[in-house]
Amino acid sequence: MVKKHMKKTPEKRDAKKRGEKEDELRVKKIEFGIVIDHIPQGKSWKVSRILGLDENSQSTVSLLMNVPSASTGLKDIIKIEGRGLTKKELEKIALVAPSATVNVIRNYAVVEKYKAKLPEAIEGVVQCPNPNCISNKEGASRFHVKEFSPLKLQCDYCEKVYSDHEFSF
Numbered sequence: 001m002v003k004k005h006m007k008k009t010p011e012k013r014d015a016k017k018r019g020e021k022e023d024e025l026r027v028k029k030i031e032f033g034i035v036i037d038h039i040p041q042g043k044s045w046k047v048s049r050i051l052g053l054d055e056n057s058q059s060t061v062s063l064l065m066n067v068p069s070a071s072t073g074l075k076d077i078i079k080i081e082g083r084g085l086t087k088k089e090l091e092k093i094a095l096v097a098p099s100a101t102v103n104v105i106r107n108y109a110v111v112e113k114y115k116a117k118l119p120e121a122i123e124g125v126v127q128c129p130n131p132n133c134i135s136n137k138e139g140a141s142r143f144h145v146k147e148f149s150p151l152k153l154q155c156d157y158c159e160k161v162y163s164d165h166e167f168s169f
């Protein structure tokens with residue numbers, strides 16, 4: 001009888017397996033487009049704003065929030081049909097969701113996969129939060145990554161250091 005109670009139940013492992021399978025299905029449902037995966041929980045709104053996914057957007061968009069993830073607990077996912085990402089969009093995404101990965105989908109298959117990555121110098125991507133900064137008057141901006149985690153950017157013009165939440169997108 002004791003042995004019966006001690007018997008290992010594979011429920012947990014199965015749940016994890018099921019979760020991963022579902023993720024695969026979500027990716028494969030798109031015929032052509034992108035899937036932005038591993039967005040930190042709650043950041044998908046910001047990422048969709050960066051991508052201009054508002055009421056004027058023509059793309060079919062799926063926002064998946066609080067999706068169980070094997071590595072990070074919960075994550076958000078955005079699927080966008082019929083479009084890709086520009087370099088500037090990718091840099092902006094890296095500012096708010098440095099853990100994000102981008103899957104490029106063609107004919108329901110992932111043909112390319114890359115990580116959102118910030119370059120050493122971020123030029124013309126975000127405005128300096130300092131209203132008196134000369135960069136805002138000249139219409140140019142340039143930041144250097146001071147720290148990656150948590151993210152801190154230094155303005156090349158006013159030399160102040162900012163966290164990601166101080167930028168508006």
Ligand SMILES: [Zn+2]
Nearest residue numbers: 128133155158
């Ligand atoms: Zn500045």
